[in-house]
Amino acid sequence: MEIIQTPQEMQQLSSRWKCEGHSIGFVPTMGALHAGHLALGRRAREENSRFVASLFVNPLQFGVNEDLSKYPRPFEEDCQMLRDAGCDALFAPSAETMYGISTHEASLHVPHTYVEVAMLGEVWEGVVRPGHLRGVATVVAKLFNIVLPQRAYFGEKDFQQLRVIEQMVQDLNFPITIVPVETVREADGLALSSRNAYLSAEERAAAQVLSRALCEGVARARAGESDAAQLGVHMQQILDAKPQIYVQYLTVVDANTLDSLAHLDGRPARILIAARVGQTRLIDNMPL
Numbered sequence: 300m301e302i303i304q305t306p307q308e309m310q311q312l313s314s315r316w317k318c319e320g321h322s323i324g325f326v327p328t329m330g331a332l333h334a335g336h337l338a339l340g341r342r343a344r345e346e347n348s349r350f351v352a353s354l355f356v357n358p359l360q361f362g363v364n365e366d367l368s369k370y371p372r373p374f375e376e377d378c379q380m381l382r383d384a385g386c387d388a389l390f391a392p393s394a395e396t397m398y399g400i401s402t403h404e405a406s407l408h409v410p411h412t413y414v415e416v417a418m419l420g421e422v423w424e425g426v427v428r429p430g431h432l433r434g435v436a437t438v439v440a441k442l443f444n445i446v447l448p449q450r451a452y453f454g455e456k457d458f459q460q461l462r463v464i465e466q467m468v469q470d471l472n473f474p475i476t477i478v479p480v481e482t483v484r485e486a487d488g489l490a491l492s493s494r495n496a497y498l499s500a501e502e503r504a505a506a507q508v509l510s511r512a513l514c515e516g517v518a519r520a521r522a523g524e525s526d527a528a529q530l531g532v533h534m535q536q537i538l539d540a541k542p543q544i545y546v547q548y549l550t551v552v553d554a555n556t557l558d559s560l561a562h563l564d565g566r567p568a569r570i571l572i573a574a575r576v577g578q579t580r581l582i583d584n585m586p587l
């Protein structure tokens with residue numbers, strides 16, 4: 300596996316591979332890799348002749364009081380996991396080479412150009428974490444121009460992020476297919492996340508109710524409940540059993556527009572949840 304640190308070198312390698320007729324499958328990550336990331340990698344490996352991953356803790360998508368400086372960065376372990384997954388190249392730039400400015404300046408959100416996806420980027424995470432999805436869309440647009448993939452793989456775990464990227468690709472005519480990958484979960488249902496490492500044993504046990512509440516919503520919808528408020532009441536009861544959980548939003552949305560739905564009416568829908576578990580913020584979702 301080649302490890303590449305500058306956009307110029309990555310573009311050169313990708314351009315050469317494209318001239319040679321290779322297809323490039325791309326998995327962008329912030330590292331601290333787990334089986335969820337590897338599920339994306341497996342698809343990229345299977346569906347393309349070249350598999351490129353990126354590892355970049357993007358300052359632009361962290362708010363001022365968020366966990367940028369303490370975000371886990373086990374670089375050597377990540378490299379080994381990617382080698383074992385058959386990755387051909389890892390793009391691991393510094394904030395300086397990505398934005399042409401210092402990490403500190405990048406954390407103050409001062410690049411020259413942003414990508415902002417209206418509507419889809421303004422609700423839910425867009426409200427709780429102002430600037431976050433703009434930071435994500437901006438860095439992913441840059442990464443697409445650097446890695447030049449045919450296909451890029453994103454987890455349904457971050458469902459709003461996935462929709463924002465799909466919309467950006469459509470609106471800006473990136474010649475890239477976005478491939479959604481199902482959420483990988485622990486045995487008890489907790490969605491894998493690099494941030495789960497922050498949880499104490501007690502918080503980890505409590506965090507399980509997030510997926511249990513979502514499963515309850517899905518089961519009740521399958522059993523015929525179509526009133527979103529009623530689904531919410533039953534899910535909230537499960538969450539209320541754990542005082543460590545503070546729910547930021549719990550909502551049933553149209554899976555395309557992310558608009559709240561009062562009633563399930565047959566169109567694709569999704570339940571989204573964001574909650575603090577102690578000091579750690581977790582998000583999850585399930586399809587209805």
Ligand code: AMP
Nearest residue numbers: 328329330335453454456457482483491
């Ligand atoms: P991150 O490193 O958190 O930026 O995530 C990189 C990619 O991995 C994103 O597309 C995430 O949606 C995806 N991802 C993270 N956790 C999971 C999971 N549990 N299952 C599937 N994909 C995931």
